[in-house]
Amino acid sequence: MIETEYQNNVLTAYIRGEIDHDSAAKIRSRVDGMAQELKPHTLRLDFGGVSFMDSSGVGLVMGRYRQMKLLGGALQVTNYSDNIYRIFAMSGLEGLGVLR
Amino acid sequence: MKTVNEMKLSFPGKSCNEAFARSAVAAFVMNLDPTVSELSDLKTAVSEAVTNCIVHGYRRQSGTVFLNGKIDENGKVTLRIRDKGCGIADVAQAMQPLFTTAADEERAGLGFAVMQSFCDRVRVTSAPGKGTTVTLEKQIGGDD
Numbered sequence: 001m002i003e004t005e006y007q008n009n010v011l012t013a014y015i016r017g018e019i020d021h022d023s024a025a026k027i028r029s030r031v032d033g034m035a036q037e038l039k040p041h042t043l044r045l046d047f048g049g050v051s052f053m054d055s056s057g058v059g060l061v062m063g064r065y066r067q068m069k070l071l072g073g074a075l076q077v078t079n080y081s082d083n084i085y086r087i088f089a090m091s092g093l094e095g096l097g098v099l100r
Numbered sequence: 101m102k103t104v105n106e107m108k109l110s111f112p113g114k115s116c117n118e119a120f121a122r123s124a125v126a127a128f129v130m131n132l133d134p135t136v137s138e139l140s141d142l143k144t145a146v147s148e149a150v151t152n153c154i155v156h157g158y159r160r161q162s163g164t165v166f167l168n169g170k171i172d173e174n175g176k177v178t179l180r181i182r183d184k185g186c187g188i189a190d191v192a193q194a195m196q197p198l199f200t201t202a203a204d205e206e207r208a209g210l211g212f213a214v215m216q217s218f219c220d221r222v223r224v225t226s227a228p229g230k231g232t233t234v235t236l237e238k239q240i241g242g243d244d
């Protein structure tokens with residue numbers, strides 16, 4: 001469901017498949033576990049492999065944003081499709097400056 | 101309008117059934133030959149409604165989620181998603197974008213907003229202690 005890569009203090013999580021309430025919980029615990037251990041200066045969530053997302057994905061992004069703030073790092077969200085962007089745009093996520 | 105196809109499903113309110121409900125609805129509407137975006141809109145709206153039954157309706161109890169579908173002769177799809185859970189005291193407030201009673205669980209409060217933006221019509225009826233019914237309508241293809 002996710003693959004991760006850690007390089008130059010950047011932790012990238014390549015999310016694959018569908019993001020809903022069920023899978024978001026699993027992705028969250030994986031990503032938070034790694035972020036707590038590695039304390040990267042940037043956590044990058046790569047949505048390139050995401051085939052479906054509902055509003056649970058917004059909660060996932062918002063939650064990681066807060067988590068990275070606590071850890072003193074930043075969040076980036078990359079490679080999302082137009083469909084996914086439509087849902088991000090409804091949420092005020094754009095104001096956080098995390099969408100690339 | 102004449103109904104040309106119908107389906108009724110019920111399943112336990114477990115989060116693994118969110119994906120099942122989306123796939124079932126996708127299969128149900130497949131012979132209307134929906135566009136990729138029509139299909140994605142419908143799957144997203146259903147996912148929101150079913151997740152709400154599981155996350156909110158059956159928060160303090162286990163229960164069954166009911167999903168009924170209808171297709172009329174013009175290609176209008178009507179989906180009814182129902183739970184017998186806790187219900188909603190103030191539906192208008194619940195439907196406001198960003199309103200959530202589960203912020204600590206990383207809910208974004210956008211479920212109803214997504215349903216409304218991805219469907220032609222959304223109706224919600226609810227009674228505290230009795231449960232919630234959400235009816236989604238979406239036209240697939242031009243209506244002719």
Ligand SMILES: Nc1ncnc2c1ncn2[C@@H]1O[C@H](COP(=O)(O)OP(=O)(O)O)[C@@H](O)[C@H]1O
Nearest residue numbers: 152156157194200201207208209210211212232
């Ligand atoms: N089936 C339901 N049963 C009980 N309460 C519900 C139901 N669906 C929605 N609600 C209430 O409406 C609120 C808003 O729902 P929604 O827009 O989907 O946002 P979210 O699920 O992110 O909280 C929920 O937080 C909950 O209080």
Ligand SMILES: [Mg+2]
Nearest residue numbers: 148151152211
């Ligand atoms: Mg919801």
